[in-house]
Amino acid sequence: MLRVRGLTVGYGGEPVLEGIDLEVEAGKFAALLGPSGSGKTSVLRCVTGLMRPQSGRVELDVPPTEVGFLFQDDALLPWRTARQNVALGLRIRGAPRRAADEKADHWLALMGLEDFGGRFPRQLSGGQRKRVAIAQVLALEPKLLLMDEPFAALDAIVRTRVTQELLGWVEREHLSVLLVTHDLEEAISASDFVYVLSQGPRARIRARHEVHIARPRNVLESRRHPTFGPLLRRLWDDLSGEPASVDYAL
Amino acid sequence: MKRWLDRVAVRRSLALLALVIVWEALSRLGILNPFYVPAPSAVAKVLGALFADGQIWQHLDATFTAALAGLTAGLALGIALGFAAALTPLLAELLEPVMILLNAIPRVILAPLFVIWLGIELASKIALALVLVAVLVFFAVYSGIKEVDQRLVERVRTLGGGRRVLIREVYVPSVSAWVLGNLKVAVGFAFTGAVVGEFVASSRGLGYLLQFAQSTYNASLTIALIVLIMGFVLILFAAAERLERRLLRWRYA
Ligand SMILES: Nc1ncnc2c1ncn2[C@@H]1O[C@H](COP(=O)(O)OP(=O)(O)OP(=O)(O)O)[C@@H](O)[C@H]1O
Numbered sequence: 001m002l003r004v005r006g007l008t009v010g011y012g013g014e015p016v017l018e019g020i021d022l023e024v025e026a027g028k029f030a031a032l033l034g035p036s037g038s039g040k041t042s043v044l045r046c047v048t049g050l051m052r053p054q055s056g057r058v059e060l061d062v063p064p065t066e067v068g069f070l071f072q073d074d075a076l077l078p079w080r081t082a083r084q085n086v087a088l089g090l091r092i093r094g095a096p097r098r099a100a101d102e103k104a105d106h107w108l109a110l111m112g113l114e115d116f117g118g119r120f121p122r123q124l125s126g127g128q129r130k131r132v133a134i135a136q137v138l139a140l141e142p143k144l145l146l147m148d149e150p151f152a153a154l155d156a157i158v159r160t161r162v163t164q165e166l167l168g169w170v171e172r173e174h175l176s177v178l179l180v181t182h183d184l185e186e187a188i189s190a191s192d193f194v195y196v197l198s199q200g201p202r203a204r205i206r207a208r209h210e211v212h213i214a215r216p217r218n219v220l221e222s223r224r225h226p227t228f229g230p231l232l233r234r235l236w237d238d239l240s241g242e243p244a245s246v247d248y249a250l
Numbered sequence: 251m252k253r254w255l256d257r258v259a260v261r262r263s264l265a266l267l268a269l270v271i272v273w274e275a276l277s278r279l280g281i282l283n284p285f286y287v288p289a290p291s292a293v294a295k296v297l298g299a300l301f302a303d304g305q306i307w308q309h310l311d312a313t314f315t316a317a318l319a320g321l322t323a324g325l326a327l328g329i330a331l332g333f334a335a336a337l338t339p340l341l342a343e344l345l346e347p348v349m350i351l352l353n354a355i356p357r358v359i360l361a362p363l364f365v366i367w368l369g370i371e372l373a374s375k376i377a378l379a380l381v382l383v384a385v386l387v388f389f390a391v392y393s394g395i396k397e398v399d400q401r402l403v404e405r406v407r408t409l410g411g412g413r414r415v416l417i418r419e420v421y422v423p424s425v426s427a428w429v430l431g432n433l434k435v436a437v438g439f440a441f442t443g444a445v446v447g448e449f450v451a452s453s454r455g456l457g458y459l460l461q462f463a464q465s466t467y468n469a470s471l472t473i474a475l476i477v478l479i480m481g482f483v484l485i486l487f488a489a490a491e492r493l494e495r496r497l498l499r500w501r502y503a
Pocket residue numbers: 011016034035036037038039040041042043072200
């Protein structure tokens with residue numbers, strides 16, 4: 001579905017990323033972990049074509065219209081209501097207003113925002129805005145979903161619920177996902193394999209781990225899976241460059 | 251209790267009223283020389299007389315026509331040039347230095363030139379108001395477009411939006427916000443242009459009356475006219491503010 005080959009990215013000076021290879025097969029859920037500033041967002045920007053790499057290739061099996069990109073920050077159009085923001089992508093794809101609004105309301109409801117469709121972004125909390133942004137992308141029903149730390153602003157309960165909802169959706173629709181996150185546990189409980197980026201500059205893919213937890217998954221149950229603790233520990237080691245001081249093997 | 255005192259408008263009005271009362275008292279006590287600083291009551295009398303004999307209307311008409319025509323034309327020209335410059339780099343190269351120069355000088359110094367070019371009638375006043383407003387609006391639009399939130403542009407792009415969608419969903423709304431944010435200043439500029447234009451050379455208008463009052467050392471008439479202009483500009487400010495709040499509902503909601 002998505003293949004990144006030898007990607008090198010820079011902003012003028014020394015490359016931020018160098019020779020990145022990663023692959024997301026159709027219907028698979030991949031997580032990309034890495035220290036802050038290592039270049040995770042830059043990888044996604046190259047995949048969506050917002051940025052040109054210095055070298056390397058990005059290959060997509062679907063047209064760009066089938067790719068949904070959830071940004072790290074939750075900038076919505078401030079002059080449009082939550083509903084209009086969600087409907088925007090659908091309208092761009094030619095949906096009539098009525099149909100687009102109905103679909104927008106449906107997705108807002110799934111995000112627990114059924115009463116907020118008429119509000120402007122500044123009348124929403126950070127977490128609510130984030131959920132509007134999620135609805136905006138999911139409403140397009142993309143085949144490939146790129147997400148940049150989508151859940152960081154959500155409280156634990158909502159976060160678990162939204163993640164579970166998303167996971168169900170991804171499993172039912174066989175979506176392919178590349179999720180960028182800081183959260184090791186989230187990476188394991190949601191994905192089929194986890195890429196770990198080393199500290200930049202010239203960050204590289206340091207490791208690729210498979211997650212052997214059967215689907216369909218429950219976000220909370222996954223954490224009790226026997227492979228969860230050991231994998232968490234290995235990710236911790238990869239990221240910190242030293243053995244875990246905390247014993248995660250529950 | 252005293253909730254109405256919390257309102258800014260109420261507090262400001264009270265402060266002004268207090269000032270007027272002190273002023274009146276000082277005048278009555280003979281501390282202020284009425285030749286230079288006539289009492290508020292004397293000013294009020296002159297104001298009343300201006301309206302009573304009906305002479306004032308033609309002057310109000312002249313000033314308002316010049317200011318509003320200049321405002322409208324200045325807005326239109328500023329918006330058009332701002333958009334054109336932001337979208338056409340060549341035009342920006344040509345326009346920017348002129349606009350920066352015009353922005354740097356006190357533009358009212360152009361008044362005598364407009365009188366020479368356009369005569370002492372309405373046209374020269376409209377031109378001055380127009381230039382004052384257009385330069386302001388040009389920069390509001392131009393920088394509104396150039397400093398548009400790139401995150402929003404990227405967002406709309408990744409949702410599949412092309413140039414047309416970007417202009418409609420991102421550029422026009424963010425430029426409207428900039429222009430409306432400057433609307434009050436523009437109204438003030440339009441009146442400055444009209445009145446100063448009349449002040450320099452004219453046969454009608456509030457600026458003409460002011461010039462007349464000054465040349466006859468008539469302090470009461472001068473102050474009365476200043477108060478009158480203030481009053482009208484405040485009314486227009488209130489209207490501009492209402493318009494802004496209405497159109498920028500997303501910002502004030
Ligand atoms: N527009 C830019 N100009 C110059 N340097 C940039 C720019 N954007 C990012 N960088 C640099 O590139 C590096 C990678 O940035 P990127 O945003 O991809 O990191 P990230 O892994 O997403 O970090 P985080 O986890 O904090 O979001 C950082 O060191 C950053 O300072």
